[in-house]
Amino acid sequence: MANPAPRMTGVDEHLAAVVELVGVTPVAELPLADCLGLVLARDLVSAIALPPFDNSAMDGYAVRAADVADAPVELPVAGDIPAGRVDLPELAHGTALRIMTGAPVPPGADAVVQVELTDGGTERVLVHGDVPEGAHIRRAGEDVRPGSVVLRAGAELGAAQLGLAAAVGAAVLPVRRRPRVLVLSTGSELVEPGTPLLHGQIYESNGVMLAAAVTAAGALPTLLRFVPDDVAAFHAALDEHLSTVDLVLTSGGVSAGAYEVVKDALAGNGVEFRKVAMQPGMPQGAGRYRGVPVVTLPGNPVSAQVSFEVFVRPALRAAMGHRSPGRPRLSARLTEPVRSPAGRRQFRRGVHDPVAGTVSPVGGPGSHLLGALALADCLIEVPEPLAELAAGDLVTVLPLAP
Numbered sequence: 305m306a307n308p309a310p311r312m313t314g315v316d317e318h319l320a321a322v323v324e325l326v327g328v329t330p331v332a333e334l335p336l337a338d339c340l341g342l343v344l345a346r347d348l349v350s351a352i353a354l355p356p357f358d359n360s361a362m363d364g365y366a367v368r369a370a371d372v373a374d375a376p377v378e379l380p381v382a383g384d385i386p387a388g389r390v391d392l393p394e395l396a397h398g399t400a401l402r403i404m405t406g407a408p409v410p411p412g413a414d415a416v417v418q419v420e421l422t423d424g425g426t427e428r429v430l431v432h433g434d435v436p437e438g439a440h441i442r443r444a445g446e447d448v449r450p451g452s453v454v455l456r457a458g459a460e461l462g463a464a465q466l467g468l469a470a471a472v473g474a475a476v477l478p479v480r481r482r483p484r485v486l487v488l489s490t491g492s493e494l495v496e497p498g499t500p501l502l503h504g505q506i507y508e509s510n511g512v513m514l515a516a517a518v519t520a521a522g523a524l525p526t527l528l529r530f531v532p533d534d535v536a537a538f539h540a541a542l543d544e545h546l547s548t549v550d551l552v553l554t555s556g557g558v559s560a561g562a563y564e565v566v567k568d569a570l571a572g573n574g575v576e577f578r579k580v581a582m583q584p585g586m587p588q589g590a591g592r593y594r595g596v597p598v599v600t601l602p603g604n605p606v607s608a609q610v611s612f613e614v615f616v617r618p619a620l621r622a623a624m625g626h627r628s629p630g631r632p633r634l635s636a637r638l639t640e641p642v643r644s645p646a647g648r649r650q651f652r653r654g655v656h657d658p659v660a661g662t663v664s665p666v667g668g669p670g671s672h673l674l675g676a677l678a679l680a681d682c683l684i685e686v687p688e689p690l691a692e693l694a695a696g697d698l699v700t701v702l703p704l705a706p
């Protein structure tokens with residue numbers, strides 16, 4: 305009797321293993337400019353008020369509202385308060401001080417008349433219209449009170465959050481630092497783009513693609529592109545970088561052939577190789593080599609990229625503390641039928657139309673179809689039990705941007 309096929313590892317089981325393997329990076333205080341997309345590790349409390357002082361919302365004249373109540377009136381201009389002036393004169397009764405947007409409101413003033421309501425004079429100013437008390441004054445603390453929490457631990461740091469952190473005087477923020485990822489492409493057939501190609505050779509593309517995906521996930525890639533299918537050369541390349549990375553990500557050399565350099569070098573050295581019940585991306589490996597997490601992706605370009613999306617991107621984002629490290633999951637109706645191998649979760653490449661609520665597969669299921677991958681903006685997930693889906697069926701769509 306033939307041996308039953310060994311059980312394949314489930315997609316979710318392998319994902320959990322990779323997330324656990326990668327773990328989290330330590331919290332570090334990073335300059336704001338390095339924090340885009342990272343996650344705040346502790347609440348940020350503002351030591352100051354925002355605005356820090358009462359200031360003018362308009363270019364115009366600081367006045368007492370009572371002095372312009374009977375406008376038109378003419379007032380002597382006692383001086384200028386440009387933005388940044390720190391030695392403030394007091395506004396005397398019956399006078400005006402020329403003031404600019406963002407400049408501190410001088411003591412004694414209770415309103416600002418915008419320049420459009422005046423003749424713009426510099427010695428004396430003719431005010432055509434009256435303004436109520438408090439007009440065009442932005443009050444200290446009306447945006448942020450001193451001592452208040454302005455950003456919660458767990459907040460994702462986008463442009464606005466970084467702007468706010470700077471506005472309250474933070475120069476650095478506590479964040480889990482970006483994982484450093486060694487992206488290592490194996491294959492003796494691989495050639496540098498821009499150089500001549502012999503029959504039997506191909507241009508190296510996984511390295512560029514995976515390094516870009518690492519960057520897009522918020523992590524820091526180091527790229528090693530031309531490691532031949534030679535165990536000694538592989539070890540030499542890997543060992544040189546091992547001490548400076550948080551994760552090694554290889555592509556190629558993990559299936560069933562005679563020159564599977566990654567498998568040959570790492571099996572029995574802490575990395576476990578398995579078949580995962582998915583298409584593409586069946587041959588996978590994960591483990592620790594000399595203490596450093598290693599994830600081995602299959603070499604077929606679409607397999608490598610889809611595996612990155614399914615396993616590595618969520619693990620990298622979880623490592624930085626993202627609470628929802630995966631892609632959003634949307635529903636859409638297929639515009640055409642799809643066939644999938646029963647018992648494996650299929651990820652087809654698709655174009656999603658969120659307005660129509662539809663998704664169209666691009667290209668076939670083949671894991672070498674990089675041309676179609678580049679046209680896609682989403683993955684279409686076909687669950688393990690389903691072998692055939694019809695046009696109009698609802699499927700889960702994972703948008704890939706950015």
Ligand SMILES: Nc1nc2c(c(=O)[nH]1)N[C@H]1C(S)=C(S)[C@@H](COP(=O)(O)OP(=O)(O)OC[C@H]3O[C@@H](n4cnc5c(N)ncnc54)[C@H](O)[C@@H]3O)O[C@H]1N2
Pocket residue numbers: 489490491493494506507508509510511555556557558559560561564584585586587601602603604605607671
């Ligand atoms: N007898 C079997 N053969 C294969 C099996 C199997 O189960 N039994 N699995 C197939 C599946 S599924 C996949 S996926 C691939 C995985 O292969 P490897 O990870 O060993 O990758 P390679 O053989 O090195 O390369 C596969 C393919 O991809 C091209 N490649 C590799 N690296 C790059 C790169 N950096 N840039 C561009 N293209 C790359 C390579 O030239 C090959 O065409 O194995 C199947 N075989």
Ligand code: MOO
Pocket residue numbers: 582583584585586587602604607671
């Ligand atoms: O796992 Mo392979 O990715 O199907 O070609």
Ligand SMILES: [Mg+2]
Pocket residue numbers: 556557558559560561563564603
């Ligand atoms: Mg192979």
